[in-house]
Amino acid sequence: MKSIASSITETLKREGIDIDKQIEVDCVKCGEPAGSVAQGFQHSIHCQKCVDKYEHDRRIEDTKAWWTKFCPALYRETDLNHPDFKRIYPMVKRYDDYRQNLIFCGSSGTCKTRAMMHRMKLALIAGRSVDVLWADDLDEAIETRKQSQLRERLLSVGVLGIDDFLTSGSAFEHTTKFLKGILDIRIRDQKTTILTTNLKARDIEADSDKFGNSTKADQQRVQAIIRRLRGEFKTIDFDAGIGDGRF
Numbered sequence: 001m002k003s004i005a006s007s008i009t010e011t012l013k014r015e016g017i018d019i020d021k022q023i024e025v026d027c028v029k030c031g032e033p034a035g036s037v038a039q040g041f042q043h044s045i046h047c048q049k050c051v052d053k054y055e056h057d058r059r060i061e062d063t064k065a066w067w068t069k070f071c072p073a074l075y076r077e078t079d080l081n082h083p084d085f086k087r088i089y090p091m092v093k094r095y096d097d098y099r100q101n102l103i104f105c106g107s108s109g110t111c112k113t114r115a116m117m118h119r120m121k122l123a124l125i126a127g128r129s130v131d132v133l134w135a136d137d138l139d140e141a142i143e144t145r146k147q148s149q150l151r152e153r154l155l156s157v158g159v160l161g162i163d164d165f166l167t168s169g170s171a172f173e174h175t176t177k178f179l180k181g182i183l184d185i186r187i188r189d190q191k192t193t194i195l196t197t198n199l200k201a202r203d204i205e206a207d208s209d210k211f212g213n214s215t216k217a218d219q220q221r222v223q224a225i226i227r228r229l230r231g232e233f234k235t236i237d238f239d240a241g242i243g244d245g246r247f
Contacts, residue, residue, distance in 0.1 A: 033047070060125065071117060071121075075114055088115060088238050091236050091242075092119060098122070101193050101194070102195070102233060102236060103236065104197075105198070105199075105236065105237050105245070106237060111238065112238055113196050116194050120194070123158070128192075130157055131154060132160070133182075134164075135164045135167070138175065147174075151178070151182065154182055155186065157191070158192060160191070161193075161194045161195075162182075162195045162196070164198075166179065167197055176218070176225065179225065180221055193233075195233070201226045201230070204226065205223070230247050235247040
């Protein structure tokens with residue numbers, strides 16, 4: 001049984017085409033020189049520039065389709081000219097290295113989550129894998145005892161967003177243990193994490209003992225989280241308009 005390649009070769013030879021002969025060709029898309037190819041294949045050759053553009057456009061379309069399924073409708077489309085967004089995003093944009101760990105800190109309604117999602121969209125377009133831990137995801141995983149599956153998912157991506165980080169939950173051992181573990185491994189593996197929160201370090205420390213029954217181990221765990229945030233993250237204070245604030 002003949003192979004497809006053999007059949008094509010025989011067909012070209014019957015038509016008088018010498019496939020061993022190399023000829024210079026132009027790109028069938030843009031007309032620019034595309035190099036030399038075997039005679040008979042010149043009608044399907046594209047230059048590298050057109051190939052790269054095709055791959056880029058395909059990646060953009062794939063990204064749009066994936067983003068539509070992944071991103072909540074509220075954050076799917078961001079008006080870059082909205083006054084609130086124009087006020088805060090230059091502080092985010094100054095960190096043009098998508099490997100930088102960031103904390104978006106500020107009051108409710110200051111576009112923290114929207115800025116995080118826009119940042120992640122750009123990282124996705126740049127070819128990095130992304131995911132988000134929403135507060136209700138963690139609550140559900142704890143209730144259904146599926147922390148290990150959630151943990152595996154969150155550790156696998158290149159860029160992870162954590163929304164409302166410890167806005168509530170710093171008084172609960174299972175929450176702080178889970179989040180500290182995620183931070184420790186991602187920092188060690190040099191994977192990017194972006195957090196949003198309306199709390200500063202002092203607020204998290206105070207909230208961790210709101211029931212008055214936290215143990216020394218609980219307190220040390222919260223303090224360890226804060227040390228990592230201060231040492232490995234840049235804080236953007238959306239309230240004060242400070243692009244390199246102190247957490």
